[in-house]
Amino acid sequence: MRPQKMSEAEIILGLAALPGWSLREGRLHRVFACKNFQEAFGRMASVALAAEAMNHHPDWSNSWNKVTIELITHSAGGLTALDFELARKIQTIFDG
Amino acid sequence: MRPQKMSEAEIILGLAALPGWSLREGRLHRVFACKNFQEAFGRMASVALAAEAMNHHPDWSNSWNKVTIELITHSAGGLTALDFELARKIQTIFDG
Amino acid sequence: MRPQKMSEAEIILGLAALPGWSLREGRLHRVFACKNFQEAFGRMASVALAAEAMNHHPDWSNSWNKVTIELITHSAGGLTALDFELARKIQTIFDG
């Protein structure tokens, strides 16, 4: 059961519930700034676990205290419910 | 320059500044309960980075949401300033 | 669908296929020695991901280069197929 590509209307609604996230080249995008590398990588480890449990992984980068996240469902060629679900989990992890 | 083993009086003073920590078989001891494994392992990753940067490592265990920490300076055969410094860093990581 | 507690005969057969692992107080037990803390914690991060994906987690401890693993299915009150599956994954990770 492959996740279905969302419509623009669904994406706009989804984004409204994700403050701080934006759409960038068709992907959910957010940059988190932590207090240092120790905190940034610790959060990344939590995100890695959440992603592996969903078998849905971010395209992400890190530069010291900054973590940049991009989410898309490659197999669907666009955003799906999986991306929004992972975004919400990531949000909770960085807020924690 | 090896860290020096602390006296009992110094240890008692040090512990007074570390609420939640206790002395157990000559080691600084604390159990942290996180909300789940994702949070627990994320905190552990931050602790691992703090420890590696000090080149002073905990004896620790994990069982799902619980992280048990024990600190001692093996080379000094007791507690040193390193253990209290790492304990404070760990405290900050789990409070964050 | 809860995993079923294995019989002693099944456990003995399972252990035969897991060189280096033993039975200790009813749990699958193994100690891995890495070359240093960096390697040990890196392997632990891989194990954490494997465990979270299975939603089946080890009771484990670490002391610098050493990682001690204990596996049991608490909800079944004994060893189940989940423990052997996770043990095989852990084995692959430390052999990698």
Add this chain to the structure above:
Amino acid sequence: MRPQKMSEAEIILGLAALPGWSLREGRLHRVFACKNFQEAFGRMASVALAAEAMNHHPDWSNSWNKVTIELITHSAGGLTALDFELARKIQTIFDG
């Protein structure tokens, strides 16, 4: 004691000893492909520890099994001995 920016000749010599690495926009660059996300993130955890111990951190990104590393000494405005030292450590970690 800030690390000194290396000359082009020094950089070329350094690169000769780092097979698989190249120069890209003035940075040491390499992409590692692991067998899956579990392995990739485990290696990243080891790299994170090595970086934190040196207090010299990579600019890096990850997409499932791929880890892309870029090294530069921002404070020196170019490559320094720190970048080559970290590159060698990363090399050892991914070879391990």
